[in-house]
Amino acid sequence: MRIAVMGAGAVGCYYGGMLARAGHEVVLVGRPVHVDAMARDGLLLDTRDFQQRVPVKACTGAEGVRGAQLVLCCVKSTDTATAGADMAPHLSPETIVLSLQNGVDNAERLQAQLGREVGAAVVYVATEMAGPGHVKHQGRGELVIGPSDASGRLVELFGAAGVPVELSDNVVGALWAKLILNCAYNALSAITQLPYGRLIAGDAVEDVMRDAVQECLDLAWAEGITVPGDSWAAVQRIAQTMPTQFSSTAQDLARGKHSEIDHLNGFVLRRGKALGVATPVNRVLYSLVKLLEEGGAEGAAPA
Secondary structure (H helix, E strand, O other): OEEEEEOOOHHHHHHHHHHHHOOOEEEEEOOHHHHHHHHHHOEEEEOOOOEEEEOOEEEOOHHHHOOOOEEEEOOOHHHHHHHHHHHHHHOOOOOEEEEOOOOOOHHHHHHHHHOOOOEEEEEEEEEEEEEOOEEEEEEEEEEEEOOOOOHHHHHHHHHHOOOOEEEOOOHHHHHHHHHHHHHHHHHHHHHHOOOHHHHHOOOOHHHHHHHHHHHHHHHHHHHOOOOOOOHHHHHHHHHHHOOOOOOHHHHHHHOOOOOOHHHOHHHHHHHHHHHOOOOHHHHHHHHHHHHHHHOOOOOOOOO
C-alpha cells in the first residue's frame, strides 16, 4: 500500500516507520532537518523492542501525498487548516484520510475543509524525535478508530505492522478520554519540565490533576459526551506505563516552539465559557503555558 504521513514528527514517524517496516511504500512529509536525514539514511526507528533503519521516501511539500491510498494526518492541531488546504489538490477520490492528532475536533475540521470523510484515531504512544530522522519510542503505541467503510482494512493494515488497533462505536468519547489525559499531564509536564512518573509523585500534584480531570468531565457532560472508562484510573496508569515521557507540550516549550495548548486546556476553557461550566484549574494551567510560550521557554531544561 502507498501511504503518506502529513506531519512527520514523532507520532507520524513512529506509525509511518512501523508501516514501512512491514513492507509498505511510505512517504514522510516533514521538516527539512528530518527529511534530509531520512532521504540520506532512512528513518531510524528506535523502539523498546528493536532498533532499525527503515527505508522511506521523504519530502517537505504536501505534494508528497499525491497517489497515496492512505494519508495519516499527524500535524499539530494549530496546523490542521493549513495542512488540509495544502493536501486538498493532491488527494484522489479514493484516498483514505485518517487524523492521528491531539484534540477532539481535528477530523471534523479536516472533513469540512476537504469535503470528504476523514476518520479520527485516538493515539496512545510515547515518542520523541531524538535527532534528525531518529524517532525514539518510549512506550505503548495503540490506536482507537471508529467504524467506517475502511475500518476493516485499517485494522488489518496496522495489525500486520505490529500496531494494535481497537474499533470503537464511541470514538468521540475516546477522543475526549485522551483530551482529559492531555489536560491532566501536558501543561504540568511543560511548566515543570518533568516526566510523568516524577510529576505525579509531587506534593499535591494529584489533587491538581483530579480537579483538572473533573472539570473536563463536567464539560463533557454538558456537551452530551459519554466518556468511556474511569478517567482518573486512566490518568494514574499513564504515569505507570510512560514514567519517563515528557509531554509534547513540554518538548515544544523546551525547544522554544508554540504548543497545542490552545486545543487542550485552552479548548476546555473556551467551551466551558460557552456552556457556563467553571474550569478554573484548566484556566490556570493554560495561562501559565501561554506565558512560557511568549517568553520562549527561557531557562527550560531540554526534554
